[in-house]
Amino acid sequence: MNKTPIVDPELYEQFLRLFSRDQLRIAGWIRSFVPEHAGADDVFQETSLELWRSFPTFRPDADFLPWALGVARHQVLKHWRTAKRDRLTFSEEFLHELTVEAIGLADELVPRQTALDECVKQLSDRQRDLIHRFYSDHQTAAVIASAWERSVHAVYKSLKVMRRALLECVEAKLSGQTP
Template identity: 60%
Template sequence: MQLPNTRVGFRSVIRNLCKAIEAFQTRMSEPTTTSDDYETFLRLFTRDQFRILSYIRSIVVQPHAVDDVYQETCLELWRSFSTFQRDGEFVAWALGVTRNQILKHWRTRDRDRLVFSDALLHEITATALEMGGEMSDRQEAMNECVKKLAIRQRELIHLFYGKKQSAAIIAEHWNRSVHAIYKALKVMRRTLFECVESKLGNETA
């Protein structure tokens, strides 16, 4: 079987994490919108998108709900960007907007809600801000470690995490057992974990 370009495949994984950008790009027709505003927003958002997504995942449990909240948050960040003080810290402002979107999601879909007090939400937000540097370092280390994987392993990342194909579908395409696919995923995750921890450990040594 001919494998697709893995560089393109890995980029598609990243694109899936910020797919909501395409949604709010179509809503930029307001007269007050300027290209400078959009470029500034996109630069700041691209820099901090993983922290925003990680913050949502730390609070929202259901995967489909994470996707919904993330997309709505992306839209609201753009809609509210005119209120952002340009000399302020974007990620702090963005996490505040994200928190409000999570609360809004809970109000409209109460069945998905877990009990989080306002104090706990504030604490989680503060922790997310404090961990910003660590998360950025971890993401950079992860990117470097992924590049070291074998082509087949990177293709597995592309299919399982990027295209969200099930282990059964991948097993069928690769003529492997489902158990073998899960084992390969387990080995790959452990390899990445050890690589990332090693890189972060060397940086702090």
Template identity: 40%
Template sequence: MVQETNLVLWRKIDEFDPGKPFTPWAFGIARYQVLSNIRDHGRERLLVDSELAEQLSGVLEIEMERLDDYRVPLRTCLGRLDEENRALIHRRYFREQSIADIAESVGRTNGAVKVALTRVRQKLFKCVSQQLKMSEL
């Protein structure tokens, strides 16, 4: 289902207006793909009916819009980290390296890497919270 939706998104990319947010456009297409799939497999036993799928997609869209509100402050806060902490975050969350792999590559124990990640996440949380408060003013 995800692969089919990705193909449809790829085929319809010319219809996307770059002046508008991508997420609502993509979710609209994904919603129609899910509903189409439910319709096409209507006789089969499904775990999700069209009404539930519609409700879930609405909730998910709202949550994604909230997530968009965090992106700019998070980028700002990531930019404020020192190089070592930024590299740690990059390895763990962008390259999806395990704690053990990171620890081995930086010559630290797993526990030390976990503590360092916890501290960096706390810094990022505090910074993003402050950025969001400032943007509300």
């Protein structure tokens, strides 16, 4: 049976402001634990709903992002509990620990995103095309391989080489080096 709660317009506006600011950070954080985009979409959707449901418990003097990541964490764990037979991941106990630790990345999300964006600018056209196809158009490695007339493994390897290089670049930028 659907429940029709009374919405406090002020509360809703406050939620909307905070959520709008941080939603992409939350989404990126979720996808780091749920690599596949459709699964990450589902978890993000559930997280968004849960954030609204739980918003009355949010203390106005607290930081919204760490609180939201805590909510997202539960949805990530729930996702993996449900999908455990579908795909392989860490043990539940370890995933618990890892996601707790990942909430500690809240302060790093913005500088890391900014650094990553700068690093992506240094990529070749081919690599940016790869990002667009894989992350934006959700093309599978097989489809990209077909378009590029390369092997599927070549596509996976290109992703791997690119992500490793980007990690090095982001780390260098954040540590003050110029990659």
